[in-house]
Amino acid sequence: MADSSFTLRPLRRDDLELVRQWRNHPEVRRYMYTQHEIGAEEHLAWYERVRHDESRYLLIFEPDGRPTGFINFHVVDSKARRAEWGFYLAPDAPQGSGRKLGLIALEYAFENLGVHKVCGEAIAYNMRSIRFHERLGFAHEATLRDHHFDGDAYHDVIGFGLLVTDCSKIKEDANK
Known part of the structure; x- marks a missing residue:
């Protein structure tokens, strides 16, 4: 599945x-649980809080060495080896970047x-x-009714x- 022109770091x-600019873009922010514009201090405080957390993996997706996306894995149950993920792309990411981000990120989660x-x-x-989740092969496991209140x-x-x-x-789909 790995393509050397697409890397994670x-x-x-x-x-x-840069990641804060992506996150604050209206087309990214509108789909987040917290939809306010995040300030530099708030973003730095988040980073300082999670960067030493051994259950979190904060990654940058780089096609051809150009930062284009952010992925956050949180291993919420180490015994069951279960992780939650979140991600977003730069607003100007090239067409098809999301699929590549998903494939390389999932490979990282399962293999690394x-x-x-x-x-x-x-x-x-x-x-x-x-x-996006469906195309990557995820199963729809729940509908949590009225689960999020946006204000x-x-x-x-x-x-x-x-x-x-x-x-x-x-892997089969990635090779198509």
Whole structure:
């Protein structure tokens, strides 16, 4: 599945401003649980809080050496080897970058982190993320009714899961 022109590397302090710009872009922010614009101090405080957490893996996706996306894995249950993930792309990411980000990130989770299951969530109005998870082979495992309140309204949240045993389908799809 790996393509040497697409790499992942750990998030560095000097990436923070770029990642914060991506996160604050209206087309990214509108699908997040916290939708306010994140300030530099808040972003730095988050980074300082999670960077030494051994259950978190903060990664930068780089096609051809150009930072283009952010991935966050959180191993929430080390005994069951279950991780949650979140991700977003730069607003100007080239077409097809999301699929490549997903494939390389999942390969990293299963092969480098040794997780058995990756879980993801999408607010029900985020059809792009829902389709993305489905195309990567995730199973729709839950609909959490009125699970997220954005300050104005309640929204359902869709829960997804992908098992390490599903990797053969991912690798097969990656080679198409």
